[in-house]
Amino acid sequence: MKRNRLYKAFLTILICLVMIGINYIPVDISSHASDEVFLRHLDEFVPRLMNRYDIPGCSLAIVKDGDLFFYRSYGYSDREKGIMLTSRDPFRVQSISKSVTVWGVMKLVENGRVDLDSAISCYIDISGFKDGGNYLKSVTVRQLLTHTSGLQLGDVFTVYSPGSRMPSLQEKLRDEVSFINKPGSSFSYSNTGYNLLELLIEEVTGRSFTEYMESEILIPLGMTNSTFDLKESMIPYVPTGYTLKGKPVPAYVYPEKASGGLLSTSRDLARFMIESMNLGSRDDLVLSEDSIAAIHYPQVSDIGIYSLVFDSYALGHYVEELSNGKIALSHGGQGTGIMTHMHFVPESGDGIIILTNSQRSWPFISHLLRDWAVWRDFDPIGMTRIIWGEQLMIALVGLVWAAILFQGEKTIGIFKLTTLARRDLNGMKCLFFILFPVVLIIFLFWCYKQRYLFITTLFPTAAVQLGIALFTFAIITIMRAIITCRGIIKKSKEEWFDEAGKEI
Template sequence: MKLLTFPALICFSIFYSCSTPTQVGNGDAAQVIENSLVAGLQIKGEPKKIYTLAERMAHYNVPGVSIAVVKDGKVSWAKGYGTANAQTGSLVDVNTLFQAGSISKPIAALAALKLAEEGKVELDADVNTYLTSWKVPDSEFTQTEKVTLRRLLTHTAGTTVHGFPGYHPSMIFPGIETVLNGRGNTPAIYVDTTPGTLWRYSGGGYTIMEKVVEDVTDLPLDIYLKQSVLEPLGMEHSTYTQPLPADRAAEASAAYDSNGTLIDGLWHNYPEQAAAGLWTTPSDLAKYCIEIQSIVAGKKDGILSQEMVTRMLTKGKNDWGLGPSLKNDSEDLIFQHGGKNAGFTNNMVAFAHKGEAIIIMTNADNGGRLIGEIINSASDYYDWGLSNVRTIETIKLSSEKLQEFVGKYQYSEQVPGSGSYYIEVRLTNGQLTVIDPDQNTSFSLTPTEAMKFIDLEKGDQIVFSASENGPVVLLWNNNYRFYKVE
């Protein structure tokens, strides 16, 4: 069931065992971190379980990982692990290209900020002032409040379309106006709520920003970003060109699904370049982090002025800045962004005032939890305060009690394209297991209270409830409701 994204628990080991890590910088720190991974959930009273990166890559079906760490305003170390392309046998090294997914957004946002600093656009002006061949459709929502670059960058413009699935290499690659008009594989991008009134993540909004930059500069976005952002930052391996040029394909990692299976066509292509189109490396993203940190610290000839960077790192709704997400305040301020494309999962976390950052890129749909464990390990080593390890207290329930929850459950709503949807709860060797027959996946439940359970693997929570006259109810993550039917 895609709606639930239950974890697939399929083991593999072939991807890591044949690989040789490649690195630059402080190998001692890298070795400690990669051998000290800790799961996000720990059971109270039990010894903390420590894993190696190789073990967790195999466990999570992640063929390849690339990491860069910034300390004292420079790259302290960078390292690649595992397989980039199972077909060719190529391995991940520090220069292997990964799709950045939504980490494309804060880098692309620099284009709009540079144009604003040059006086070519205003952040608070109606973007239809700058758009030429395509306009944001007028509606009841735009009568008094307008779509502006500031609102697009902070996800407060009221625009639709959360994200983009990309296009198989064999598919026709649409132009940006085709995407905006909903004639690709996603709906049309428009405004369905009054701009400025709420925060709602919108890749569609960044696609409008992309069109503004192209119309103002009279250049394709990838060319403008190459000339005005990537080259000045020294991001020599990075490109927004989509599809990736054939002569650079050997530099790129392939993409893998949650089972560790190579995605058909090796990867998807993204015409929505600002939202999802960047190919890059952790070391190149580290240069972006270092530049922003240097400007905050007083650098005068940076990619932006200190005043503009201060505006960029000022929290708006939902703690969002002009591009990156923001966390903490004052000297502990963090600017960050995650990224998810088909077969790629990434994260970038940087301290605005401390010259420290970590960027992790993986070539798998299932890379998110692995990234969390790497950050836990790095945070402990560097004393960053980023660790998200949670200790929970579990209890024992009798087989008789557990048997009360066994059965077939129907989802409370109809699933588009599937109709009625069912899952099963089984009792095996004294433990409840949730089976998703449609997706052929399962996960085990551990009791924390008489009616509350947790998936120790993923952290998902299941709460059962029952009444004398009604069926047993299964509530998944306080969101998805199932009723016991058998």
């Protein structure tokens, strides 16, 4: 018996290790490798990763020592049409927009037109909002910028075709301004909060958000291929997005822009990063050094689930403290069919932009961040923990397949006449071992039908493998329970007839 358990434990471990080994992608670059070696590594590694995670297209830009070092695009802008992605194609960069929107707000702060710690009711009319008379009147500009306003996340699924009829910003906000926490009490990521800042900018300046951001921020930064307004002439060049299931998503728009409406290229975002690093005094800064420092200064340390990969949140940026004392700043974005990420270390002048047209990209982004950090000799940055999470998920897949193997072994044994009399499962246990896998199958079907599942987005490949393994396990368990129950029923009938014969 003990020997059998040791055998099963050894086999389970072996299966898990084999699964991890098959799926593991080792680091294939050394720290301080030459520029030529790293670029050659990218040209080999990026397409291989894209193929593994089924990502149609990726646009990269890398900043080194405060200058644009490299930018290149890989794969397809539209896979079905065979259109290749170019570095000029503007991506909807999703929530990286927030990091740029902060600059628009801070420009008003510099000019004395907005105060970070004043209530937004000083700048916009809140009487038309559902919660206008309660929490909303006390929410400050800083709380909106740091996601501590208590506002809900907001609608992240509704998109509109360019040129179609859609609600105005005010109409959308009237529906979405709703509180889940008391303002200032905790961190709660909110697109709605940033969209209120869009309204604030329009009310204070008397200009459209797009016009203000272009004239005051984007053009002065040299981001000439960036805009918050999808123009008709741009539509053919916007990459087609792809959902978790690979469904193509044509170019779309939102009624709101500040939280996720920026269209930009990796090269333009690299310019934004370079300006954000502020390496030395210049006379042509779009924002002062003090304003940039204020943007990067940590504001909230308890950031909930985001603490798994970051240490705090500043104004429109996540903050990560590296062991060498340097600070890394970042922000990612995801929407229907798109995933993006920006990561930079101001003190060293290093940064990376990753834009993809797939919602399957978190592990892909994490692997690129890992290799970039190794090359530049940084700590393993927090986002690389997604890689370890993926390996744990793969190990779990191995455990399930080991369980399937042992269940299958018992199921085959049940077919033998010599085992039909065994009572390792009584009637109630048989019922449980039928109902449990049925419920599991129903749950897996529900997961499959969901438009968005966090775990599937985080581990797109491993989650599918786990789903297949669990489905197989459920089927094997049902088979074993049914066969065993038939054996028990047959045995009970034989025993009843034997006893009845003895009585006669």
